[in-house]
Amino acid sequence: MLTIKNLHAEVEGKKILKGINLEIPKGEIHAIMGPNGSGKSSLASVLAGRDNYEVTEGEVWFNGKNLLEMSPEDRAREGVFLAFQYPVEIPGVSNINFLKTAVNEVRAYKGLPQLEAKEFLKLTKEKQQLVDFNTNLMNRSLNEGFSGGEKKRNEIFQLAMLNPSLAILDETDSGLDIDALRIVSNGVNKLRDAEKSFVVITHYQRLLEYIVPDFVHVLYNGRIIKTGTKELALELEEKGYDWLKEAEHQKESV
Amino acid sequence: MMNSNEIIDDIANKEYEFGFTTDIEMDIAPPGLNEDIIRFISAKKNEPEWLLEWRLKGFQAFKKLKFPTWQHFELPELDLQSLSYWAAPKQKKQLNSLDEVDPELLATFDKLGISINEQKALTGVAVDVVFDSVSVVTTFKTKLKELGVIFCSFGEAVQEYPDLVKKYLGTVVPASDNVFAALNSAVFSDGSFVYIPKGVRCPMELSTYFRINAQNTGQFERTLIVADDESYVSYLEGCTAPMRDENQLHAAVVEIVALEKAEVKYSTVQNWYPGDKDGKGGIFNFVTKRGICKGANSKISWTQVETGSAITWKYPSVILQGDYSEGEFYSVAVVRNKQIADTGTKIHHIGKGTKSRIISKGISAGHGDNSYRGLVSVGPRAENARNFTQCDSLLIGNQCGSHTFPYIESRNKSAMIEHEATTSKIGEDQIFYLNARGIDTEKAVALIVNGYVKEVLNQLPMEFAVEAQKLLSITLEGSVG
Ligand SMILES: Nc1ncnc2c1ncn2[C@@H]1O[C@H](COP(=O)(O)OP(=O)(O)OP(=O)(O)O)[C@@H](O)[C@H]1O
Ligand SMILES: [Mg+2]
Numbered sequence: 001m002l003t004i005k006n007l008h009a010e011v012e013g014k015k016i017l018k019g020i021n022l023e024i025p026k027g028e029i030h031a032i033m034g035p036n037g038s039g040k041s042s043l044a045s046v047l048a049g050r051d052n053y054e055v056t057e058g059e060v061w062f063n064g065k066n067l068l069e070m071s072p073e074d075r076a077r078e079g080v081f082l083a084f085q086y087p088v089e090i091p092g093v094s095n096i097n098f099l100k101t102a103v104n105e106v107r108a109y110k111g112l113p114q115l116e117a118k119e120f121l122k123l124t125k126e127k128q129q130l131v132d133f134n135t136n137l138m139n140r141s142l143n144e145g146f147s148g149g150e151k152k153r154n155e156i157f158q159l160a161m162l163n164p165s166l167a168i169l170d171e172t173d174s175g176l177d178i179d180a181l182r183i184v185s186n187g188v189n190k191l192r193d194a195e196k197s198f199v200v201i202t203h204y205q206r207l208l209e210y211i212v213p214d215f216v217h218v219l220y221n222g223r224i225i226k227t228g229t230k231e232l233a234l235e236l237e238e239k240g241y242d243w244l245k246e247a248e249h250q251k252e253s254v
Numbered sequence: 255m256m257n258s259n260e261i262i263d264d265i266a267n268k269e270y271e272f273g274f275t276t277d278i279e280m281d282i283a284p285p286g287l288n289e290d291i292i293r294f295i296s297a298k299k300n301e302p303e304w305l306l307e308w309r310l311k312g313f314q315a316f317k318k319l320k321f322p323t324w325q326h327f328e329l330p331e332l333d334l335q336s337l338s339y340w341a342a343p344k345q346k347k348q349l350n351s352l353d354e355v356d357p358e359l360l361a362t363f364d365k366l367g368i369s370i371n372e373q374k375a376l377t378g379v380a381v382d383v384v385f386d387s388v389s390v391v392t393t394f395k396t397k398l399k400e401l402g403v404i405f406c407s408f409g410e411a412v413q414e415y416p417d418l419v420k421k422y423l424g425t426v427v428p429a430s431d432n433v434f435a436a437l438n439s440a441v442f443s444d445g446s447f448v449y450i451p452k453g454v455r456c457p458m459e460l461s462t463y464f465r466i467n468a469q470n471t472g473q474f475e476r477t478l479i480v481a482d483d484e485s486y487v488s489y490l491e492g493c494t495a496p497m498r499d500e501n502q503l504h505a506a507v508v509e510i511v512a513l514e515k516a517e518v519k520y521s522t523v524q525n526w527y528p529g530d531k532d533g534k535g536g537i538f539n540f541v542t543k544r545g546i547c548k549g550a551n552s553k554i555s556w557t558q559v560e561t562g563s564a565i566t567w568k569y570p571s572v573i574l575q576g577d578y579s580e581g582e583f584y585s586v587a588v589v590r591n592k593q594i595a596d597t598g599t600k601i602h603h604i605g606k607g608t609k610s611r612i613i614s615k616g617i618s619a620g621h622g623d624n625s626y627r628g629l630v631s632v633g634p635r636a637e638n639a640r641n642f643t644q645c646d647s648l649l650i651g652n653q654c655g656s657h658t659f660p661y662i663e664s665r666n667k668s669a670m671i672e673h674e675a676t677t678s679k680i681g682e683d684q685i686f687y688l689n690a691r692g693i694d695t696e697k698a699v700a701l702i703v704n705g706y707v708k709e710v711l712n713q714l715p716m717e718f719a720v721e722a723q724k725l726l727s728i729t730l731e732g733s734v735g
Contacts, residue, residue: 049689051686052682072686072689073689073690073695075690076689076690082690084690088683088684090687092704093702093704097701097705098688102688102691105691105692106692158691
């Protein structure tokens with residue numbers, strides 16, 4: 001599904017990603033952990049096509065297509081979805097109107113007809129229930145004045161509506177209360193199937209109890225310095241990152 | 255810049271070089287502004303003596319008035335002597351006109367789906383087309399006539415309903431109001447006249463499509479709308495003009511009179527040629543629009559969507575004379591490239607219990623410069639007057655300008671005046687967020703802009719709102735990134 005080869009990227013002349021290699025096959029869930037500022041969100045942004053990041057080296061292949069050559073909207077239409085760590089507020093644009101536009105843009109790209117109002121509402125209701133998304137928030141301006149948790153839920157609601165093949169969740173768990181964490185995770189688990197892959201960026205092992213990953217990667221200083229299974233997350237919770245950082249620095253100084 | 259004194263001197267001192275003869279075959283008058291051309295226009299239009307006198311008084315006023323200097327832009331040099339003040343449409347020219355139009359503009363028309371015929375076909379829309387200063391088409395007339403509604407060209411009204419015209423002409427915008435209004439009074443070519451009789455609710459939107467066609471013809475439309483007691487009318491004005499390299503002056507005057515319990519809604523969608531990317535060419539849209547709520551409980555509502563013109567300079571205003579009368583101003587003004595807009599409204603609360611509401615949405619992109627200028631005045635008699643003003647600016651990019659000049663003059667302690675203002679920017683992160691959901695940048699901007707202007711577009715009749723929405727998207731195409 002997704003193949004990242006030796007990916008280097010910088011922002012404003014500052015090197016952030018320094019050679020990422022990652023293979024995410026269909027149907028798998030990969031967790032990415034790592035200390036603050038290590039480049040997790042940057043990786044997500046580069047995959048989604050944010051243009052202030054300049055890719056200086058490397059390749060990214062998505063379902064056989066060169067992802068880096070596509071515009072951000074085409075990546076989304078191809079099935080890449082990024083649940084933002086910090087969803088932006090867009091005053092004046094109603095959530096529902098935004099969703100309708102997004103859903104229909106993706107459909108148009110796939111050569112599907114626009115959803116009729118009735119079908120769209122049906123889909124909305126269904127997905128709303130799936131992630132327990134408050135109806136009141138539907139008619140409000142996109143993320144405007146939403147609480148931190150509401151914004152995160154909205155990301156997952158959009159994920160459910162757009163039904164992408166690759167979803168990257170950037171710290172979707174932070175800001176969620178305990179109930180919401182469970183609900184959102186259940187939602188993700190229900191969306192999960194053999195055709196879909198997830199990249200789950202998180203600081204907390206707890207999320208990975210709900211959304212059980214196939215692999216856990218540790219990103220540090222723009223590189224993946226360790227890969228393991230879900231047990232690695234437990235280990236990190238216990239020991240922190242210092243032991244890995246030290247090992248990394250030793251490697252570097254050799 | 256030629257100042258007004260110079261122009262006046264010019265006009266006053268210059269002996270008309272070639273004399274002036276009335277040539278019946280002539281389609282375009284030779285350039286120049288003087289008493290003779292005014293007499294010529296008046297004669298061409300077969301006007302009664304009182305109207306000629308009125309025009310000449312307007313010309314006297316014009317000569318005394320100066321060009322304003324308070325605006326937030328530099329007034330370009332206007333060589334009013336080089337303009338021709340009379341043009342009649344030639345039959346042939348009409349036929350060929352589409353070929354003469356810049357293809358880019360035609361493409362815009364196509365995208366908008368506007369054609370005059372299409373407009374006519376729209377159910378319930380009567381179209382009166384002002385084509386190069388002379389009204390050539392009037393439709394739906396008979397149906398309106400049954401109700402006693404008068405909707406015709408100004409020229410026709412002068413012939414058919416001189417008493418009505420005489421009674422109201424210049425009562426809201428006197429000839430001496432400002433230099434452009436005075437100029438208009440002297441040389442106005444044609445325009446529209448509307449009269450809604452007592453108790454009649456006009457069942458259809460009255461729509462006028464103004465077009466500027468002949469080169470170098472200043473446009474001096476004059477519109478007069480009178481709504482008698484307990485009547486209602488919604489009037490639509492749409493403007494499109496072919497591309498020209500030379501600037502064209504458009505100095506129209508619109509007067510509205512609302513008598514007791516009458517309501518007038520006046521909507522404008524203006525997309526005249528804005529000039530090219532470097533600010534070359536484009537229309538100067540210097541228009542005086544004013545309504546008076548003369549009767550108690552009457553209401554006048556202006557809605558404008560201004561996307562075109564090199565310079566848009568106008569303040570559709572309401573005089574709230576009748577007790578408990580209401581005035582509204584809803585505006586969207588878009589500037590991009592080197593466009594300039596200095597627009598807003600003036601609301602004069604005179605009667606008691608008068609209410610007003612101002613919603614202004616400015617959008618600035620490119621090197622555009624957008625100013626909101628508004629005056630809310632409350633007179634000593636206006637007990638419990640209320641005003642609410644919301645004035646928002648949306649910026650796209652870093653090189654545009656946006657300014658707000660709200661003036662409040664209150665001479666009554668019971669008045670309540672509220673003013674809110676916001677400035678926001680379409681951020682790259684907002685665009686990226688929408689991109690990341692499969693929405694391309696053009697659509698993303700349109701989505702944000704449409705959300706931003708919703709409150710104003712909601713005031714427009716359905717078809718017009720859809721058209722305005724499309725127009726906004728087209729106007730802002732390519733302004734981000
Ligand atoms: N526009 C920018 N200009 C300069 N530096 C930037 C910019 N964007 C990101 N960075 C830097 O890139 C580095 C990686 O940031 P990133 O947001 O990817 O970290 P992260 O791993 O997601 O951290 P966190 O766990 O705190 O979310 C940080 O040092 C950050 O300051
Ligand atoms: Mg991050």
